[in-house]
Amino acid sequence: MSLHIVTTEVRSVLLADGWHAVTRGSFRVDSYEFSTVGAAEFAQARERAPVWSGGGSGFEFEDKDGDLVAGPLSSVLAVSYTAPEKPKAWSFEQLAEKLSGEVVLLDGVETVRFSHADQDFEVWLDEAKQWTFALCGDREQVWQTGLREPETPVYQLLSQMMSEIKGVWGFGRPSGVRDGVEPQPQA
Known part of the structure; x- marks a missing residue:
């Protein structure tokens, strides 16, 4: 830096x-x-x-x-x-719009709920103001993005989330497809 x-x-x-x-x-x-x-x-x-x-x-x-x-x-x-202008925090409504989701309040925490590949997800800011997401209703198994609010642009958060949803959790790919390779039929 x-x-x-x-x-x-x-x-x-x-x-x-x-x-x-x-x-x-x-x-x-x-x-x-x-x-x-x-x-x-x-x-x-x-x-x-x-x-x-x-x-x-x-x-x-x-x-x-x-x-x-x-x-x-x-x-x-x-x-x-003169310090550069700080990035403006974007709203949960903007994130929900980008994800075709909705803003909900869960246990007092503003959360965006959205669907991808027939799975429902939630994304929110944890206590440390770090973007975190999980399958809907499963806040025990969460994925922290390492990205913080407000300096993270929406596209960067979405890109990282979608990459992790597809690559780590495997949602969004046809069954058996990994890294773009179709499974070969067994003889």
């Missing part, structure tokens, strides 16, 4: 001398170099313009006074940025 920081959302940067406010959208990361000429003149030079140092990873941003602050990326101790 990597930490995904959108540079245009950086609000402040912590350098050795403290926090610096960043003009919105001005923080950027690129290679940097020091030169005796301006960027436009450097870019249009027919001969190599004098470069004193550089080639490393650097940063640049405009501070609240309109000044540019730049330096080696290694001097950035931390950044504060």
Whole structure:
């Protein structure tokens, strides 16, 4: 896993001398170099313009006074940025609709009841907010998906559930068919 920081959302940067406010959208990361000429003149030079140092990873941003602050990326101790919008939890009604099922309340727990391959199933969030499902009425033998609410998209939950229903429990395949291989007639 990597930490995904959108540079245009950086609000402040912590350098050795403290926090610096960043003009919105001005923080950027690129290679940097020091030169005796301006960027436009450097870019249009027919001969190599004098470069004193550089080639490393650097940063640049405009501070609240309109000044540019730049330096080696290694001097950035931390950044504060606008957090991405959290996924919105989807409703049990949406899940029931996708499964052609219905929402029921069982022992105070909101549950979606649905059918697949002539079997009735239930899916709900357990106490740890983990998606769990079982055959209807058999909450002693449950299957925990390892997926948590609300960050799990509906399609991911459905895909994993259907895969486990078919592959592990065997529902949804004709009798005797495993991994797409038809049983061979006995001689």
